[in-house]
Amino acid sequence: MVEIKPGTAYGFFTDTSVCIGCKACEVACKAWNELDDNPPVFGDGYDNTGDLGAQNFRHVQFIDNVTDKAVGPGDGKAWLMMSDVCKHCQRASCLEVCPTGAIIRTEFDTVYIQPDVCNGCRDCIAACPYDVIGLDEHKGVAQKCTLCYDRLQGGMEPACAKACPTQSIQFGPVIELREKAQKRVDALHSTGVSQARLYGADDSVYGGLNAFFLLMDEPEKYQMPSAQDAVLPSRNNKFGYLTTAITAALALLGGLIAVRRRRPAESPVPVRSEREPRDD
Amino acid sequence: MTEHFAGPPDWTWYILFYFFFAGISGGSYAVASLLRLFGRPSDEPASRLGYYTAFVTLLPCPPLLVIDLGEPIRFWHMLVNTTPGDVGPIFKYWSPMSVGAWALLVFGAFATVSFIAALVRDDRLRFGLARLVARLDRSWLGAVMVFLGMLLGLFVAGYTGVLLSVSNQPVWSDTWALGGLFLASGLSASVAVLIWLTRFRRLARYSTDFLVRGEQWFQILELALIVAFTITIFQAGAVGTAFALPWLLLWVFVLISLVPGISGFGLPHAVGPSGRGDAGALSASVAVLPWLVVLGVLALRAAVIFSAQF
Numbered sequence: 001m002v003e004i005k006p007g008t009a010y011g012f013f014t015d016t017s018v019c020i021g022c023k024a025c026e027v028a029c030k031a032w033n034e035l036d037d038n039p040p041v042f043g044d045g046y047d048n049t050g051d052l053g054a055q056n057f058r059h060v061q062f063i064d065n066v067t068d069k070a071v072g073p074g075d076g077k078a079w080l081m082m083s084d085v086c087k088h089c090q091r092a093s094c095l096e097v098c099p100t101g102a103i104i105r106t107e108f109d110t111v112y113i114q115p116d117v118c119n120g121c122r123d124c125i126a127a128c129p130y131d132v133i134g135l136d137e138h139k140g141v142a143q144k145c146t147l148c149y150d151r152l153q154g155g156m157e158p159a160c161a162k163a164c165p166t167q168s169i170q171f172g173p174v175i176e177l178r179e180k181a182q183k184r185v186d187a188l189h190s191t192g193v194s195q196a197r198l199y200g201a202d203d204s205v206y207g208g209l210n211a212f213f214l215l216m217d218e219p220e221k222y223q224m225p226s227a228q229d230a231v232l233p234s235r236n237n238k239f240g241y242l243t244t245a246i247t248a249a250l251a252l253l254g255g256l257i258a259v260r261r262r263r264p265a266e267s268p269v270p271v272r273s274e275r276e277p278r279d280d
Numbered sequence: 281m282t283e284h285f286a287g288p289p290d291w292t293w294y295i296l297f298y299f300f301f302a303g304i305s306g307g308s309y310a311v312a313s314l315l316r317l318f319g320r321p322s323d324e325p326a327s328r329l330g331y332y333t334a335f336v337t338l339l340p341c342p343p344l345l346v347i348d349l350g351e352p353i354r355f356w357h358m359l360v361n362t363t364p365g366d367v368g369p370i371f372k373y374w375s376p377m378s379v380g381a382w383a384l385l386v387f388g389a390f391a392t393v394s395f396i397a398a399l400v401r402d403d404r405l406r407f408g409l410a411r412l413v414a415r416l417d418r419s420w421l422g423a424v425m426v427f428l429g430m431l432l433g434l435f436v437a438g439y440t441g442v443l444l445s446v447s448n449q450p451v452w453s454d455t456w457a458l459g460g461l462f463l464a465s466g467l468s469a470s471v472a473v474l475i476w477l478t479r480f481r482r483l484a485r486y487s488t489d490f491l492v493r494g495e496q497w498f499q500i501l502e503l504a505l506i507v508a509f510t511i512t513i514f515q516a517g518a519v520g521t522a523f524a525l526p527w528l529l530l531w532v533f534v535l536i537s538l539v540p541g542i543s544g545f546g547l548p549h550a551v552g553p554s555g556r557g558d559a560g561a562l563s564a565s566v567a568v569l570p571w572l573v574v575l576g577v578l579a580l581r582a583a584v585i586f587s588a589q590f
Contacts, residue, residue: 097447100370117354120349120350121358121377126452127286130285233447243459244442247461254494254501255494258493258494262493
């Protein structure tokens with residue numbers, strides 16, 4: 001049982017190598033957070049949830065990775081399964097752009113959208129590189145995983161981690177989880193599972209993710225940007241405004257030239273005569 | 281090539297028309313102020329037309345933004361942080377939406393004052409407070425106000441493009457050109473509207489030469505920025521998204537809409553209030569072609585906004 005106290009950074013370590021796709025995490029999350037049902041998605045896999053959003057704070061991805069070659073036993077390549085969730089980034093894109101201050105970092109170092117402050121502008125949705133956030137149509141506010149903020153305040157671990165039967169989702173202080181993750185990936189490498197890798201356990205992705213992963217393939221396979229593509233929205237402020245300022249300067253310059261160099265009008269009619277009031 | 285996994289924010293029609301009207305409002309104020317500060321006395325009627333246009337096109341902006349919110353009644357949360365323990369004004373200079381909310385508020389005050397002053401000068405308002413506003417408007421303080429309003433107008437017309445870029449959406453975040461592109465096109469639409477409005481204000485035609493030359497310049501800037509936009513998203517590997525069907529059709533329309541402005545609407549430059557010498561050409565060109573330009577500016581914003589989301 002993890003002792004939960006404010007001031008410590010908590011998070012998830014999701015080990016996809018042991019995920020069996022049971023969706024217990026999704027069910028536990030929906031039940032605890034009282035999230036609405038959503039119409040099932042019927043694709044060509046076992047995923048009927050679709051994606052993360054306002055009603056799905058957890059989403060078990062089923063990634064069909066079946067190769068043309070015969071698959072050997074135990075190489076885990078046929079299906080990639082991952083219980084996806086908000087990453088609670090240290091440098092969070094959503095928190096950066098939020099104009100209302102609704103998105104905050106809590107005393108547990110998690111990223112939380114305050115439902116009574118959010119006004120549903122959806123700037124966070126445009127910014128989140130993991131497509132985690134959705135707009136609740138009934139409440140009109142943005143929603144995502146809270147890392148069970150209310151449970152943490154009550155000293156309880158998040159519902160999804162508690163429900164996970166395979167320990168694929170582990171909850172705890174981030175520092176401890178990182179140590180566990182490193183041991184796990186080392187163990188996998190030592191048994192020849194060379195494709196195992198950690199994502200977000202160090203600061204190369206958004207300064208570190210409080211909810212980080214052990215993946216069995218490239219992050220892009222799991223709909224997550226590589227460390228190189230993990231960039232913040234504010235990167236475009238400088239050149240965006242600079243281009244606007246240069247355009248404004250050129251527009252004014254052109255306007256001034258147009259004002260000064262134009263041909264004289266055909267007759268110098270005193271314009272103030274057109275409904276011009278007296279200066280009394 | 282950048283890989284994007286961000287989901288669409290569903291910014292659609294309300295935002296499209298907000299971007300459109302904000303561009304015209306800010307652009308009209310800037311053009312009106314340019315005429316006011318640096319033009320001749322004969323430019324005064326066209327300048328007032330600009331202030332009227334800035335105010336009228338600003339009116340739909342707040343309602344469009346408010347009804348687009350998931351929780352419209354909390355529109356004021358853009359300006360005031362209601363987080364318990366942290367209540368007070370909120371301004372995040374690194375968030376274009378936050379900066380834009382404040383800019384729109386302040387620009388609204390400038391546009392309103394200039395609108396009232398223009399009404400008084402046109403002798404359409406006579407009560408005391410309005411006359412005081414008009415008198416202030418004519419002082420050096422008025423010139424400073426108009427200059428600051430011009431800068432704010434340029435900001436309001438262009439920041440919407442930066443707002444899109446400051447995200448992780450495909451197309452939008454792959455380019456630095458959107459702020460400039462929205463500004464140049466906003467100015468272009470503003471001048472087109474003013475050219476059209478000169479049909480209804482004879483004395484404003486003294487400024488037709490300036491407006492036509494201005495339109496040429498703004499559309500050349502717009503064209504250059506469309507080229508820059510295309511190059512940047514090509515480098516990011518997002519050309520297929522931005523120029524996919526049906527958005528490609530919108531882009532074609534945008535390019536067609538640049539033709540009349542760049543070619544000077546086929547107007548003789550020095551058209552006076554009588555339209556003497558070429559009244560027929562003036563009437564036909566000014567009645568139809570500016571709307572082609574305005575619709576092109578709307579199509580440009582639609583292509584940018586929708587192509588990244590659908």
